Amino acid sequence: MVTEFVFATAQYESGDWDSAPLVGPNLIDSLIRYTSLRVSTSPVTVPLSSSDCLRYPLLYMTGHLPVRFTQAERANLRELVKRGGMLFCDDHNHDIDGVFHRTATEELRRSLGAPLVNLPNNHELYRTVFPFPDGPPTTSHELNGWGDNLVHEHLQAITVNGRIAVLYSNKDYSSEWSYHPQSKQFMSTDNTRFGVNIIVYALTR
């Protein structure tokens, strides 16, 4: 029997970690729709300051406000990455000059000792389940010119031994995916499919 995948959102002491509460249920719905993975239907929130976060090898993190990790949060993040886990961090502001971006990227660099670098658009992340030959899919917020009025061509990452340990997005998937799963019936193409790729990548690499 395979352990159920549990979608876990990282709770950190600074900022609004809970700004996209529907991303978890929506991605769980997509995993059940498109894969045969064993998935828990109940997402969880886990404090990054607690070693309990190591029970969830994939952590999702988002927010709009400045990020400043505590010592315990930094230590646990380092431990998660060292043991082979992965953090998916999404800028809910969709703004490269926003406070979340500036503080979160600096905090990640300080915690892990390595800077984020652009992830090539032919990375295997973009073909794990669904193919994205042009790289990360755009979001409606990018196309509408909100935030920094940019379409970000790349995601960023910190890799360890060729494996993505931290995946960082400025594309605001948190807004894009934070809706009730039932609303997918009104879409011509499910925009959470890239989320499925991220989770399956984390489960297999």
Add this chain to the structure above:
Amino acid sequence: MRSRAELLLRLIGIAAILAWVALALVPRGGGHAVGAVASLGSDLPRWTRDPGVRTVHVQLDTLPDAATASWLAALRRAGVAVTWEGDVAPLAVETWRAAGPSGEVVVLATAGGDVVLRDALGALDTLRGGETSVRLASVEGDIAITTATQSARTGTAPARASKAVYVAGAAGWEGKFLVAALEEAGWRVDARLFVAPGKDVVQGRTGVALDTAGYSAVILLDSAAAEAVRGVEGFVRSGGGAVLAGTASRGRRVAPLVAWRAGARVVAPLGTMGGDTAWRGLSRVPLTLSSAGGALPLEVRGSAAAVAARRHHAGRVAAVGYDETWRWRMTGGPSSVAEHRAWWAGIVSSVAARPAAIGEETRTGAAPVAALHEILGPPTGTAFSGGAPFPRDALANLLGLLALAALLGEWLLRRTRGAR
């Protein structure tokens, strides 16, 4: 005129001389010789040159060196009945290369007491009593174990490039961290992880036949993998290794490999720590071993095995009941990543295909007591089965002494009574 006593002495003297002459004229035949290890250096050439030596008995308080043992064996082959006795403790050393990228040398030593382990560069360790094994990252030259009175020596097989490991199973944390652990241990891993019907995540080579030319071992993570992967039985039959993890032992395709029954999954009691090695995670599938099939329990938890292994024709199969070892790695103590990696690498290495080395020879020095048994037979415990040896030289000396004493006595008696 001689007195009666003088006459008697004269007759004794003459008889002793005649007997001495007769003894000298009789050819030597059916001769026996007895030697000890310390004197074999001088005894062996003499015994070899003397055609009268028909039986040799050696008393051993320590083992003869290889040249001496070979000489005794040559005497035996030349028709001399060579027997031996002695209370020498069995001593043996065996080495082999662990299959896998580490190329470790596994040394298995058997001795009555403590032994010193050495290689060409010097002493490596002291092994305490009985049977013991050690794993060495590298060695130089031969491996030897020595006690106060004897030693055993053997060579080591050259290191070889390891082949890949094939992993198959449902996508999940167990597969991900197993692959990671094996890669960290140096294995090249090809993986096929099932995501959805008709959709697998593949790592490494695809469409490659499962044979020992390309793979050392295959790991099936669950019963779905055991059903999906073809050719596992033939792979093991030809010398490959298989690890059946979790519920994989239930797969019909691997039924010929299995000599145990995978029971219902058991979940660890509330409060069990992630690093608890009694669970290696938080759940396991108990394995009930069949009476037939030659399966050995390698880890027993409660009344059932958690890890078991058996041979299947030229290959080996291991069953691993733990199905959430990723929790051990992620939530265990500071060393849990290394422990998880070493444990899985050890399991895979224990079953991985290990081709016979070309040019390897069995060396008699690896088990000198056994070799002595082989070339000289078992110890007899007595000097000769045909009775006590004939003391030819001593008898000749005795006869000479008797003749001299008798003739001297006769002469003294005659002088005391004034006769010439």
